[in-house]
Amino acid sequence: MVEVILKNVKKSYGPVEVIHGIDLHIKDQEFCVFVGPSGCGKSTLLRMIAGLEDINDGEIWIGDKDVTDLEPVDRGISMVFQTYALYPHMTVRENISYGLKVSKTPQAEIDRRVADxxxxxxxxxxxxxxxxxxxxxxxxxVAIGRSIVRKPDVFLFDEPLSNLDAELRVHMxxxxxxxxNRLDSTMIYVTHDQVEAMTLADKxxxxxxxxxxxxGSPLHLYDxxxxxxxxxxxxxxRMNFLTGKVTGVDGNITNVSVDGSDVALTLSENSPSVGDPVTVxxxxxxxxxxxxxxxxxVRPDVTEQMGGVGYMHTYTKDDIHxxxxxxxxxxxxxxxxxxxxLSFDPSQAFVFDASGARLR
Amino acid sequence: MARTASSRRLFNSTGKYFILILMAVIALYPILQMWMTALRPSNEVLRSPFALPSELDWSNLTKAWTQGRFGTYLVNSVIITIPTVIGVVVLSCLAGYGISRFKFWGRGIMFLTILLGLTVPFQSVMIPLYYQLLNMGLLGTYWSVILPGIAFGLPFGVFLMQSFFEDLPHELAEAGRIDGSSELRIFWDIMLPLAKPAVSTLIVFQFMKTWNEFLMPLLYLQDEDMRPIPLGLMFFQGAYTRDIGLIAAGVAISTIPVIIVYLIFQRQFVKGLTAGAVK
Structure with a gap:
C-alpha cells in the first residue's frame, strides 16, 4: 500500500507564501494529475513531494513513512523531468543504470533491470x-526507463510531454x-494540458x-x-460564461435574464435573491x-471545421465570446x-454567483 | 541578371577570403620568421634574413639547448606551471560550482570579492608579497611562484567556471539527487564532465599565463638553477646579443610546450569560448 498524504503543506519564498496549506490523499496505485494555469504551484507541489523543495509547514507521508525531512533518494520516488534531464555525456545504458550504480546494486542485477x-x-x-x-x-x-529501473513506490512526472510535438504527445x-496499467504504481503527474489530465487521470x-x-475524477470535475x-x-x-441577473425566484425555479432573454433555471440547494448578478x-x-x-x-465570427464536429465562434451583443x-x-x-x-437546454447550464461559487 | 548576382557573390567571397588570408599571414608570419631564423645557417641570418633558408641547420637549436641550459629552464617551467595550473583548475571548479549551485548567505559578496582580484595588478603587491614569502621561508623556492600564481589565477578561473556551471541545467543536479548521488558525486560524475570545454579553456589560458610569467620568478627565484624559460631567455639574450639565430632558437624552444598544450585542448577550447552563445 503506497499512499501519498499531504497534511497542511505550506511553502513560502521569503515573505511570499506560494502554497497555502494543502491537504491531499492520493490512494495506492492511483494516477493523480495536478492541473492548473502557469504559476499555480503544481510543479512546486510535485517538487515538494520529491524532496527537491523544502516545505515550511505541514507533513508529507509516502506509504507509512513521514518523508517530510528525508532526502529524495530515501522517499522511494523517482521523477521524470520536463526537460528529460538526461546526463548528456553518458550513453542510454549509463543513464538508465546510473541510479542503480550509485545505490551499489550488483552488476548482474543492473544488467537485468536495464535489459527489462x-x-x-x-x-x-x-x-x-x-x-x-x-x-x-x-x-x-530513456527518462522513463531511468525512472522505472529503480522500482520506486511513487512515480512523479513533471510535464513530461510538453516538449514533444502533437503526434508524439498522443503516442507517449x-x-x-x-x-x-503494467506497473500498478502510484503516479503523480503535473500538466497544464487538460486533455492529458482528462485521459490519464484517475483523480x-x-x-x-x-x-x-x-x-475528483475527470468526469466528475467535468459534470x-x-x-x-x-x-x-x-x-x-472551455465553457461559455454569460452574465445574467436574477429576475425572479419561485421555489426551485430561478429566472435569470441572460442577454435579454429570460431563462428559467432549476436551483434546489441555494437560490440567489432577485437582483443578484450571476454567471451562467x-x-x-x-x-x-x-x-x-x-x-x-449572437453575431457569428469564424468557424473551425474539424471533420466530425465544427466550432462556431460568435459574440453576444455585449462582446462576450x-x-x-x-x-x-x-x-x-x-x-x-x-x-x-443559439439555443440550449437550461437544465444543462451551470450557475455561479458573483464570487464564482457554484449555485446548484 | 543571374550573371550579375553570381559575379557579385564571387567578388564578395573573394574579398572575404583576401581579408582572412591577410589576417592569417599577419598572425603566422612572425612564428614562421622565428623558425626560419632558428633553422637558418648562422652566416645567412644577417645576409638574407627574409629569404627561405638555403638548408635546414639544426645546430642553433642544439646549441641553445646545451649552452643556453634550456633543458634546465624547461624542467623548471614545467615544475612551476603544472602545479599552478592544477591548483587554479581544481580550486576554480570547486569554487565556481559551489557559488553557482548553492544559495548561501554572503554568496554574492564572496563572488564579488573574488572578482575584485581581477583588478589587482601584481606590481601593486609584489613588494609586500616579497616580505611575506621571506617571512614564511618560501622565498627562493618553487612555492614562492606557484602559490601566488594560483592566487592570481583564481579570480578569472572562478569567474569562468561559475558562469559555465550557472548555464548548465539545474535539473541535471536534481536528477542526480533523485538518483541518490551525494553533492560531491553530482559534481564529479555529472557536472564536471559537462564542464570540459570550460576546464580546457581555463587550462590553456592558465598554462600560457604561467608559462610566460616573467616578473614573479625574477623577483622570487634568484637561484639560476630554478629559473623558468622566460627568465632564462632574458639572460640568454644578454649573453648572445649578436647571435640572432641562437636567440630565435631559444624563443622557438620556449614556445613548443604552449603550442602542444593548445593543440591538445584546442577543440574543447573553441567550444568553451562559444559556450552559452546559443541554447
Whole structure:
C-alpha cells in the first residue's frame, strides 16, 4: 500500500507564501494529475513531494513513512523531468543504470533491470547511443526507463510531454497509460494540458494560486464543477460564461435574464435573491443553432471545421465570446448571417454567483 | 541578371577570403620568421634574413639547448606551471560550482570579492608579497611562484567556471539527487564532465599565463638553477646579443610546450569560448 498524504503543506519564498496549506490523499496505485494555469504551484507541489523543495509547514507521508525531512533518494520516488534531464555525456545504458550504480546494486542485477526496461520501452537498439543522438520521444522513453529501473513506490512526472510535438504527445500519453496499467504504481503527474489530465487521470487535482480548487475524477470535475474556475479550466473548448441577473425566484425555479432573454433555471440547494448578478455557464456542446430551449442571439465570427464536429465562434451583443460545437458540418454561409440564435437546454447550464461559487 | 548576382557573390567571397588570408599571414608570419631564423645557417641570418633558408641547420637549436641550459629552464617551467595550473583548475571548479549551485548567505559578496582580484595588478603587491614569502621561508623556492600564481589565477578561473556551471541545467543536479548521488558525486560524475570545454579553456589560458610569467620568478627565484624559460631567455639574450639565430632558437624552444598544450585542448577550447552563445 503506497499512499501519498499531504497534511497542511505550506511553502513560502521569503515573505511570499506560494502554497497555502494543502491537504491531499492520493490512494495506492492511483494516477493523480495536478492541473492548473502557469504559476499555480503544481510543479512546486510535485517538487515538494520529491524532496527537491523544502516545505515550511505541514507533513508529507509516502506509504507509512513521514518523508517530510528525508532526502529524495530515501522517499522511494523517482521523477521524470520536463526537460528529460538526461546526463548528456553518458550513453542510454549509463543513464538508465546510473541510479542503480550509485545505490551499489550488483552488476548482474543492473544488467537485468536495464535489459527489462529497454525491452519494455523499445530502447534495445539505442542503449549505446548518447542522448544527443536520440529523438525527443526516445529521450523521453530513456527518462522513463531511468525512472522505472529503480522500482520506486511513487512515480512523479513533471510535464513530461510538453516538449514533444502533437503526434508524439498522443503516442507517449498512451505509453504512459500502459505503463501505469503494467506497473500498478502510484503516479503523480503535473500538466497544464487538460486533455492529458482528462485521459490519464484517475483523480484530478485542480490548483489555482497555491490552493486546491477541486479534487475528483475527470468526469466528475467535468459534470459537476464546484466553481467557475474549475468549470472554465476543465473542458475544451472551455465553457461559455454569460452574465445574467436574477429576475425572479419561485421555489426551485430561478429566472435569470441572460442577454435579454429570460431563462428559467432549476436551483434546489441555494437560490440567489432577485437582483443578484450571476454567471451562467454553458458548454459548447450544449449549444445548438436553432432548436428548442432557451435562446441567446449572437453575431457569428469564424468557424473551425474539424471533420466530425465544427466550432462556431460568435459574440453576444455585449462582446462576450461564445463557442458552439456543432455536430457534423457547418454550412459555409453560417458566418454570413448578421445574427444567429443559439439555443440550449437550461437544465444543462451551470450557475455561479458573483464570487464564482457554484449555485446548484 | 543571374550573371550579375553570381559575379557579385564571387567578388564578395573573394574579398572575404583576401581579408582572412591577410589576417592569417599577419598572425603566422612572425612564428614562421622565428623558425626560419632558428633553422637558418648562422652566416645567412644577417645576409638574407627574409629569404627561405638555403638548408635546414639544426645546430642553433642544439646549441641553445646545451649552452643556453634550456633543458634546465624547461624542467623548471614545467615544475612551476603544472602545479599552478592544477591548483587554479581544481580550486576554480570547486569554487565556481559551489557559488553557482548553492544559495548561501554572503554568496554574492564572496563572488564579488573574488572578482575584485581581477583588478589587482601584481606590481601593486609584489613588494609586500616579497616580505611575506621571506617571512614564511618560501622565498627562493618553487612555492614562492606557484602559490601566488594560483592566487592570481583564481579570480578569472572562478569567474569562468561559475558562469559555465550557472548555464548548465539545474535539473541535471536534481536528477542526480533523485538518483541518490551525494553533492560531491553530482559534481564529479555529472557536472564536471559537462564542464570540459570550460576546464580546457581555463587550462590553456592558465598554462600560457604561467608559462610566460616573467616578473614573479625574477623577483622570487634568484637561484639560476630554478629559473623558468622566460627568465632564462632574458639572460640568454644578454649573453648572445649578436647571435640572432641562437636567440630565435631559444624563443622557438620556449614556445613548443604552449603550442602542444593548445593543440591538445584546442577543440574543447573553441567550444568553451562559444559556450552559452546559443541554447
Amino acid at each position: 526496461a529497454a525491452s519494455n520501452l523499445q530502447l534495445n537498439d539505442y542503449l549505446d547511443r548518447k542522448p544527443g543522438q536520440l529523438s525527443g520521444g526516445q529521450r523521453q522513453r 500519453r498512451i505509453e504512459i497509460a500502459r505503463l501505469h 484530478i487535482v485542480v490548483l489555482q494560486a497555491g490552493q486546491i480548487e477541486q479534487v 459537476d464543477p464546484d466553481n467557475q474556475f474549475v468549470a472554465g479550466f476543465i473542458g475544451s473548448p 455557464g454553458i458548454r459548447p456542446e450544449h449549444l445548438s443553432v436553432g432548436g428548442a430551449g432557451a435562446q441567446i442571439t 461564445v463557442v458552439a460545437e456543432i455536430k457534423g458540418r457547418i454550412a459555409e454561409s453560417a458566418t454570413e448571417a448578421e445574427q444567429v440564435a
